Structure formats: C-alpha cells, structure tokens
Amino acid sequence: MDTVTQEKHEEKGAGKEVSAFENSLKSNDTEEQIDIWFYRPIGYQIALFCAKIGLRPNPVTIISIFFGVAAGILFYYQELWINVIGMLLLVFANSLDSADGQLARMTNDKSRLGRILDGAAGDFWFIAIHIAICLRSQNEGWSAWIWVPGVLAGASHVVQSAMADYYRNVHLFFIKGTSGSELDNSRDLQREYDSLSWQSDFGMKFIARTYLNYTKLQESFSPNLQKLLGVVREKFSNGLPHELVTDFRAQNKPLMKYTNIVQFNTRVLFLFLWLFLDQSWIYFFFDMFVLNPILIYMIVNQEKVSRYFHQQILTGKFNGFKSI
Numbered sequence: 001m002d003t004v005t006q007e008k009h010e011e012k013g014a015g016k017e018v019s020a021f022e023n024s025l026k027s028n029d030t031e032e033q034i035d036i037w038f039y040r041p042i043g044y045q046i047a048l049f050c051a052k053i054g055l056r057p058n059p060v061t062i063i064s065i066f067f068g069v070a071a072g073i074l075f076y077y078q079e080l081w082i083n084v085i086g087m088l089l090l091v092f093a094n095s096l097d098s099a100d101g102q103l104a105r106m107t108n109d110k111s112r113l114g115r116i117l118d119g120a121a122g123d124f125w126f127i128a129i130h131i132a133i134c135l136r137s138q139n140e141g142w143s144a145w146i147w148v149p150g151v152l153a154g155a156s157h158v159v160q161s162a163m164a165d166y167y168r169n170v171h172l173f174f175i176k177g178t179s180g181s182e183l184d185n186s187r188d189l190q191r192e193y194d195s196l197s198w199q200s201d202f203g204m205k206f207i208a209r210t211y212l213n214y215t216k217l218q219e220s221f222s223p224n225l226q227k228l229l230g231v232v233r234e235k236f237s238n239g240l241p242h243e244l245v246t247d248f249r250a251q252n253k254p255l256m257k258y259t260n261i262v263q264f265n266t267r268v269l270f271l272f273l274w275l276f277l278d279q280s281w282i283y284f285f286f287d288m289f290v291l292n293p294i295l296i297y298m299i300v301n302q303e304k305v306s307r308y309f310h311q312q313i314l315t316g317k318f319n320g321f322k323s324i
Contacts, residue, residue, distance in 0.1 A: 024102035027175065029253050030168045032260040035098065043098030050103050057104040061117040064096035065124045072128025075275060076136050083275045090125065094264055097121055115182050116211045122161060122264065129271070130154045133280045146281065153284035157267075159217070160287075160295050164259035166218040167302055170225065171256060174240065174248045185229070186216045221299055224306040231313050241318040244309070251305050258298040262291050 021044050025031055031040070050060055067089050074086030100118060104110045134150040172181035189212045196205040219226055232240070260266070267287065274282045312318065 020106075024106050026101070026105075026168070027172055027180070029175065029249065030171055030256050030259070032263070032265055034265045039095055039098045040102070042095040043102050046095060046099035047103035047106055050099065051107055055103075057100040057107075057109055058111070058114050058117055060096055060100040060103060061114065061121055064093045064100065065121050067096065068093035068121065068125030069128040072125060072130075072132050074132075075129055075280065076132035078136065078140070078278065080276065080278075087272050087275070090268065093121075093125060094268075110182075112211075113207070115184075116207055119161075119165060119211075119214065123158065126154065126157050130157075130284075133283060137281045142281065146284075149281075149284040149288065153287040156287050156292050156295075159221070160262040160291055162214060162218050163221055163295060163299060164263050166222070167255065167259050167298070170229075171249075171252055174245055174252070177240065183229075184211075184215050186212060186219055189215055222303065222306070224303040224310065228306040228310040228313075231310060235313060235319075244313075244318045248305075248309060251308070252302075255298060255301055255305070258294055258301075262295055262298070267291065 021041070024044055024047065025036075025040060028036075046060075050056075071086040071090035071093060074082050074089065077083065097118065100114070104114060130150050130153065134147050137146040138144065166183075169181050169183040173183045189208065193205065193208040193212050196208055198205055236244075267283075270286055271280070271283050274280050274286075
C-alpha cells in the first residue's frame with residue numbers, strides 16, 4: 001500500500017469523506033487549532049482565488065513578506081490605532097503564508113525555492129518587528145542597550161522557528177513519507193550546492209548556501225534524531241513499517257503542541273497584548289525567558305523519542321513488519 005497519512009486512512013476506513021479543504025492541510029497532527037479554525041479557512045479561500053487566476057505559490061509568499069514587513073514598520077509608532085493596522089496586516093500576512101502552502105498542495109506546485117521562501121517569510125516579518133520595537137523603545141527613553149535583548153530575542157526566534165519547522169517535517173515524514181514531508185538533509189543539499197557555479201548560478205547558489213546553513217543548524221540541535229533518520233533511510237528505503245509509523249506517531253504527536261507554541265500564534269498574541277499596553281519591549285524578554293525554555297523542553301524530549309526508536313530499530317523490533 002502506498003504511504004499515506006494514517007489519519008486520512010482511518011477516516012476513509014470509517015467511511016468519512018476527506019474534503020478538499022482537509023486535503024489542503026499538512027496533517028491534523030501538526031496543525032494548531034487557531035490555524036484550523038481561523039488561518040487555514042481564510043488561506044483556503046485565498047488559495048482557491050489564486051488558483052482561479054493562475055497565481056502560483058511563490059508570488060503569494062513574496063506578497064506575504066511585503067505585508068509582514070509593513071506590519072512591523074507600523075509597530076514603530078506609539079499611536080495605538082496605527083499599531084492595530086499593523087496587527088491586521090500581520091494577520092493577513094500569515095493568512096497569505098497559510099495560503100501559499102495550501103495552494104502548493106492543491107495544485108501540486110511544490111518546489112525547493114518555495115520551501116526556502118516560505119521559511120524565510122516569517123524571518124523577514126520579525127526582523128522588521130524587532131527593529132521597529134528597538135527604535136520605538138529608544139524613542140520612549142531606552143538606551144541603545146535595548147538592541148542587545150532585541151538581537152538576542154531575534155536569534156532565539158530563528159532557532160525556535162527552525163526547530164519547530166524541522167520537528168513538524170520529521171513527524172510528517174514518519175506518518176506520510178517523503179511525498180508528504182519537506183524534510184531535507186545537509187548531505188543532499190551539500191551535493192546540490194556544490195553542483196552550482198557562483199559565476200553562472202549566483203542567485204541560486206546564494207540561496208542554496210543559506211538553506212544549507214539553515215538545515216545544518218537544525219541538524220546540530222538534534223544529534224539523536226540524525227542517528228534515527230540515518231538508520232531509517234538505511235533499513236527502510238522501500239517504505240516504513242506500519243508498526244513503526246503507528247508507534248512513532250503515538251509517542252511523537254504530544255510534542256507537536258510545543259512546536260505550535262514557539263511558532264507564530266502564541267508569540268503574536270502576546271506581542272499584540274503588549275502593544276495594547278504600550279510595553280512592546282516585554283516581547284523580547286518573553287521570547288528569551290518563556291519561549292526558549294519551551295524550546296529546550298521540546299528538543300530534550302524529541303531527542304528522547306529519537307533515541308528510543310533508534311535503539312528499537314537496531315535491536316530488530318520492526319524488521320518483521322510489512323512496509324507501507
């Protein structure tokens with residue numbers, strides 16, 4: 001049987017129709033409730049419109065970058081009504097960011113460049129937000145030292161988002177296979193990077209170098225996971241055993257809620273709160289001292305899960321089960 005998501009297989013087995021909207025989602029395991037209730041329905045309608053007029057996913061992502069950066073600029077001003085406009089722009093930018101992925105899945109228009117752009121979009125938004133808050137704080141009387149937590153929080157955000165994205169794709173790899181995941185590894189990316197020329201492929205080589213560094217960052221924080229992925233690719237090149245998929249999903253799914261917490265929705269809700277209270281600087285400390293401990297907890301537990309399954313595979317537990 002072809003590799004499919006276990007959740008959709010179960011739904012079909014129970015006689016439930018999987019709607020076009022549900023097919024536009026990555027997986028219920030990795031989707032946050034706010035996304036399912038709010039962003040994904042809006043993104044789906046945007047994706048339908050884009051498909052109708054022939055707009056491809058990558059331009060949608062680029063448009064989202066402009067809206068997100070514009071939102072960040074508006075957080076520089078102390079007038080609340082301007083900040084509210086910025087909040088609405090940021091919400092719309094995230095709706096577009098949702099739409100590009102849904103559009104790609106609906107039209108099967110996926111690409112490595114699209115994956116890179118999608119990952120970079122949020123970084124552009126929050127670079128603008130961090131710069132705006134630092135400048136705003138200086139106008140409010142803070143010294144230039146405010147840039148220290150601003151930069152540290154920015155670095156924290158990069159790692160948090162990178163690892164959350166990585167763990168989601170690992171989960172999708174185990175329950176969907178390579179066709180349903182965007183999981184990459186630095187070995188393959190290095191070969192692609194080396195095949196490009198700075199002279200004739202400058203733009204793509206620069207992008208490839210950036211993405212290679214991004215992937216190496218993800219791998220550096222997950223040594224046990226790298227061992228697990230290595231042995232999985234070596235032993236199960238023709239498909240993962242059903243028992244491994246089931247067991248991994250059961251143990252790993254509870255960790256997905258932490259990937260959601262350190263991503264967009266939680267941080268933005270608190271950012272909006274502090275903008276309403278005219279205390280935007282608190283956002284930096286929230287990022288460092290609340291979200292970073294959650295990141296550490298997420299990494300530690302993901303490594304425990306990875307170590308367990310690595311050992312189970314090495315002892316031959318899953319060798320007798322049929323691949324799916």
